[in-house]
Each structure stands twice: as C-alpha cells, then as structure tokens.
Amino acid sequence: MKILSAQQIRAADAYTIEHEPIRSVLLMERAAAECAGWMVHTFGENPPPFYIFCGMGNNGGDGLVIARLLKEHGFSVQAWLVHHSDKASEDNLANQPHYPELQHIHSLTDFPSIDAEGVVVDAIFGTGLSRPVEGWTAGIIHKINDQRGRHTIVSIDMPSGLMADKPAGHAPCIHARYTLSFQFYKLAFMLPENADRAGQVVILEIGLHPDYITQVQTRFHVVDKHIVRTIYQPRDPFAHKGTYGHSLIIAGSYGKMGAAVLSARACLRAGAGLVTAHIPRCGYEIMQTAVPEAMCETEDTQHINTHFHETVKDSYATIGIGPGIGTEAATAKALEKLLSQYEKPMVLDADALNIISTYPFLLHKIPHSSILTPHPKEFERLFGATEDQFERLELLSSKARELQLYILLKGRYSAMACPDGAVYFNPTGNPGMASAGSGDVLTGILTGLLCQGYTPKAALLLGAWLHGLAGDLAADDISEESLIAEDIINYLGQAWLNVRNT
Numbered sequence: 158m159k160i161l162s163a164q165q166i167r168a169a170d171a172y173t174i175e176h177e178p179i180r181s182v183l184l185m186e187r188a189a190a191e192c193a194g195w196m197v198h199t200f201g202e203n204p205p206p207f208y209i210f211c212g213m214g215n216n217g218g219d220g221l222v223i224a225r226l227l228k229e230h231g232f233s234v235q236a237w238l239v240h241h242s243d244k245a246s247e248d249n250l251a252n253q254p255h256y257p258e259l260q261h262i263h264s265l266t267d268f269p270s271i272d273a274e275g276v277v278v279d280a281i282f283g284t285g286l287s288r289p290v291e292g293w294t295a296g297i298i299h300k301i302n303d304q305r306g307r308h309t310i311v312s313i314d315m316p317s318g319l320m321a322d323k324p325a326g327h328a329p330c331i332h333a334r335y336t337l338s339f340q341f342y343k344l345a346f347m348l349p350e351n352a353d354r355a356g357q358v359v360i361l362e363i364g365l366h367p368d369y370i371t372q373v374q375t376r377f378h379v380v381d382k383h384i385v386r387t388i389y390q391p392r393d394p395f396a397h398k399g400t401y402g403h404s405l406i407i408a409g410s411y412g413k414m415g416a417a418v419l420s421a422r423a424c425l426r427a428g429a430g431l432v433t434a435h436i437p438r439c440g441y442e443i444m445q446t447a448v449p450e451a452m453c454e455t456e457d458t459q460h461i462n463t464h465f466h467e468t469v470k471d472s473y474a475t476i477g478i479g480p481g482i483g484t485e486a487a488t489a490k491a492l493e494k495l496l497s498q499y500e501k502p503m504v505l506d507a508d509a510l511n512i513i514s515t516y517p518f519l520l521h522k523i524p525h526s527s528i529l530t531p532h533p534k535e536f537e538r539l540f541g542a543t544e545d546q547f548e549r550l551e552l553l554s555s556k557a558r559e560l561q562l563y564i565l566l567k568g569r570y571s572a573m574a575c576p577d578g579a580v581y582f583n584p585t586g587n588p589g590m591a592s593a594g595s596g597d598v599l600t601g602i603l604t605g606l607l608c609q610g611y612t613p614k615a616a617l618l619l620g621a622w623l624h625g626l627a628g629d630l631a632a633d634d635i636s637e638e639s640l641i642a643e644d645i646i647n648y649l650g651q652a653w654l655n656v657r658n659t
C-alpha cells in the first residue's frame with residue numbers, strides 16, 4: 158500500500174472529484190459515512206454520548222457530517238465548531254445548516270464541560286495542517302487531551318496537530334485512542350515519536366480513484382497482504398534438499414550461544430535446504446543438541462569466532478552473521494576478511510554491525526544487495542544521530558542508495574530501505590516481541606529466505622512480515638507478556654500457512 162504525501166492526497170481527492178466524477182461535498186459525505194459506520198459498529202451496542210469538535214476546513218466538514226449521521230442514527234450527539242480561522246471551507250460551510258444544533262467555540266473559555274463518559278471526536282485539523290497549532294486553538298487541544306482518562310478520543314483522518322509528512326516535534330497534538338485514516342497510512346503514523354498520538358490506526362476506504370493511486374509515484378509504502386502474496390513462491394513438488402540452498406550462520410560466543418541456536422533454527426523454519434552453524438567450540442554440544450537439523454562447524458578457539466573466513470565456500474548460497482559474536486579484535490579481523498572474499502548478498506546483524514561501526518571502511522566492502530538489520534541504537538552507531546525521525550528516515554534511505562544495500566531499521570513499523578531509495582514499512586508484530594532474541598530470529602528468517610532463492614528485496618519484505626505475523630499469532634495464543642523469541646520460531650509454520658492461504 159502506498160503512503161501518499163498531504164499534497165498527493167489533495168491531488169487524489171481532486172482527481173476523484175473530476176474523473177469519477179463526484180461533487181466534493183458528496184466525497185466528504187462518503188468519507189464521513191465510513192467514519193459514522195465504524196462508530197456505529199464499534200460503539201453501537203450501548204451507545205455512549207458523542208462530543209464532536211469540528212475545525213473550519215474539510216476535516217471539520219467531515220465532523221459536521223458525522224454529527225448529523227450519528228444523530229439520525231439515534232445517538233446522543235453534541236457538536237462544536239472551533240473558530241480557529243475566520244473563513245470556513247466551502248464544503249464545511251455547506252454542511253453547517255444541516256446540523257442546526259451546532260455550538261461555537263471562539264476562545265478557550267468557550268470550552269464546554271462534557272460530563273458523562275463518552276466518545277470525543279477530533280475533527281479539528283486533518284491533512285491540511287501546514288504548521289504547528291498555536292494560541293487558544295492549542296489550548297483546546299490540551300483541554301481535549303485532558304479528557305483522555307474519561308473519554309475515548311477518536312481522531313478523523315489525522316490526530317489534530319500532527320502533520321502528515323513533517324515533524325511535529327513537541328507541538329500540541331491530540332492523543333487519540335483511534336485514528337480513522339482515509340484510504341492511506343500517513344508517513345507520520347509510522348514513526349515512534351508519534352506512537353502515542355495516532356493510537357490504533359484504522360484505514361477506511363473512501364473510494365479514491367484507482368487510476369490515480371496506480372500511477373502516483375511514491376517512495377514510501379506499507380507492506381500488505383497483496384505485496385506478500387505476490388512475493389510468495391510455493392515449493393517445487395520435485396524439490397530435493399539442494400534445491401533450497403545451503404546457508405551458513407555465523408553466530409554465538411561463550412554465554413551467547415542462544416543467539417546462534419535461535420538464528421539457526423529460524424533459518425531452517427524459514428525453509429533453507431541446509432544450514433551450517435559456525436560457532437566457537439564451547440557451543441558444539443549446545444548446538445548439536447538444540448538444533449540437530451543443522452550441521453556444525455567449530456572454531457579452534459574456545460569462546461569466540463575468529464577464523465570463519467577460512468571455512469567459507471562459494472557453495473554457500475548465503476551467510477547470516479552477527480548474533481552474539483561479540484566485537485573482539487580477532488572477530489573483527491575475520492569479518493574484514495570474510496567481506497573481502499564473499500561476494501553474494503548476505504545478512505548482517507547485531508555485533509557484525511557493531512564491528513562495522515568501529516571500522517566504518519568495512520561498510521564499503523559489504524556485498525551489494527546485502528541486508529543490514531540494525532535496531533535504532535545500532536543504526537545510530539553506524540550512521541550517526543539525527544535531529545528527528547523524519548531526518549532519520551531520509552538518512553536510512555540515502556545510505557541504502559549510496560551503499561547499494563537493503564537496510565531494515567527495527568521498530569514497531571520496521572522501516573526497510575532499498576537501494577533505489579524506496580522505503581517499505583512492515584505492519585506486523587507486537588510489543589510482546591520486544592524481548593531478547595527476537596532480532597536473532599529475524600536474522601535466521603532472512604538468511605533462510607535468501608538461501609532458498611528469494612531475491613534480497615523479496616526476502617526482506619516477506620521475512621519481516623512473517624517474523625511479525627508469527628509473533629502476532631503466538632501472542633494471540635499465549636499473550637504478549639509471555640512471548641519469547643522461541644515462540645516466534647514455533648509459530649512460523651502458521652505464519653507461512655497464513656501467507657500461502659491468503
């Protein structure tokens with residue numbers, strides 16, 4: 158699914174109005190009807206009172222229509238027009254007479270007391286907000302946020318105060334429980350700095366013209382079922398174990414053999430034909446016992462990996478390196494040699510990335526189209542700090558282009574930058590996965606997918622999706638709290654079935 162900028166969304170509205178064709182006030186009616194429908198579906202059993210705050214633009218226009226529709230449905234509704242500007246938009250103005258009970262807010266003192274527990278609808282600003290909200294309108298936003306404990310706040314299209322594709326910093330902004338966003342995710346929703354602003358994002362289809370959506374060029378995308386289904390390749394009925402490649406996992410050190418076990422096991426469950434784990438000697442029995450399906454190659458050194466470059470053969474379809482290997486000088490030396498001699502795309506994670514941040518010239522030795530999977534701290538060590546998360550996204554995308562690598566920046570919506578500069582966000586996954594070892598599993602999955610012949614881009618998008626989906630399926634059964642990395646591996650099979658049957 159594409160992520161459009163505010164300006165592209167305006168163009169999509171205009172294109173739809175001209176080519177469907179539909180009058181703009183009817184497009185507003187259609188969008189608002191989707192919101193009202195969601196509200197009836199969500200709160201309709203025993204409807205609470207609704208308090209609707211409308212702005213002067215088209216977002217406010219949506220609010221006016223929602224107020225009318227909910228009232229017609231028999232809900233208890235009060236609505237206010239927040240006069241942040243002297244002029245209302247045409248469609249806002251057209252809808253005001255259809256809601257005669259409309260009340261007015263001209264200053265902070267007009268803010269009503271809203272007693273009974275209910276739903277506060279925020280339709281003050283949408284994608285038209287061009288600068289941070291100031292003055293008494295900012296005060297209204299704070300007053301609405303003060304209601305959070307007692308009321309459910311639902312924002313229409315955007316939480317008011319947030320801008321679709323610009324940082325809002327510490328500017329006043331509604332903290333919604335739900336955001337009903339029209340047709341597309343907005344870039345701002347993908348960033349952790351806005352996590353407590355948009356709340357749970359619900360995408361509502363409002364029938365914007367498909368021709369516009371197909372032809373519009375955008376760098377940002379959210380991975381969805383359609384993309385994943387296009388990537389998925391069923392296995393060949395005549396396959397043998399050689400068909401799906403031989404991968405090498407270089408991982409683990411004394412005290413961190415779990416990282417190696419998790420990566421090797423995930424690599425197998427992702428579908429690799431053969432897996433060899435390269436580990437220090439201290440891990441031999443652990444690995445052979447925990448992952449009997451994997452072959453094992455050990456170092457002369459007892460506790461760390463130092464000579465893996467000597468055993469690497471071109472016959473390995475790919476390599477996954479990094480989880481738990483430590484950052485000792487001897488390991489760093491071996492990594493440098495490995496990067497100089499192995500030419501196929503590989504997966505680099507964790508300590509492999511930490512070593513590279515200490516010796517940045519190694520970045521240029523990584524085989525093109527390899528996948529790097531830093532978490533935010535590792536990313537900062539590799540590429541430096543940024544002012545805000547929009548700037549960090551730009552840095553991510555420009556580094557992927559400059560180095561011709563795929564870089565996955567981990568998070569709630571992991572951001573995956575491609576060598577052509579495009580960035581895909583992965584929507585699957587949950588906070589239960591914020592526990593030790595989840596990243597080691599991801600390394601194994603990505604390696605397993607590369608190994609069996611998926612292109613690096615396909616492996617990246619499908620791998621992140623499967624990883625998060627397995628986590629979601631596990632959390633559904635055993636809770637987010639008790640989820641551990643091993644569960645992600647155990648539910649990978651169900652995630653595969655889900656992808657196959659979609």
Ligand SMILES: NC(=O)C1=CN([C@@H]2O[C@H](COP(=O)(O)OP(=O)(O)OC[C@H]3O[C@@H](n4cnc5c(N)ncnc54)[C@H](O)[C@@H]3O)[C@@H](O)[C@H]2O)[C@@H](O)CC1
Pocket residue numbers: 167170171181184185186188189212213214215216217218219241242244246281282283284285286287288289290291294313314315339
């Ligand atoms: N036909 C369309 O264009 C449709 C638009 N829709 C709605 O329209 C919204 C966009 O509407 P608009 O473009 O009118 O914009 P908004 O309603 O988001 O806000 C624009 C209003 O806010 C004012 N404003 C902007 N920045 C401000 C600031 N910092 N402080 C105070 N006032 C400020 C502007 O002067 C204008 O009055 C979408 O988010 C969506 O809710 C939907 O109804 C779908 C159809």
Ligand SMILES: Nc1ncnc2c1ncn2[C@@H]1O[C@H](COP(=O)(O)OP(=O)(O)O)[C@@H](O)[C@H]1O
Pocket residue numbers: 507532567568569570571585586587588589590591592593594595596597598599625
């Ligand atoms: N709140 C969350 N929502 C979705 N995914 C998450 C969340 N927290 C963590 N994850 C995922 O779990 C993985 C954690 O990786 P990482 O921090 O490297 O863990 P570790 O180093 O312990 O293995 C990442 O893929 C990340 O996207």
Ligand SMILES: [K+]
Pocket residue numbers: 216279280281282283312313314315316317
């Ligand atoms: K809003």
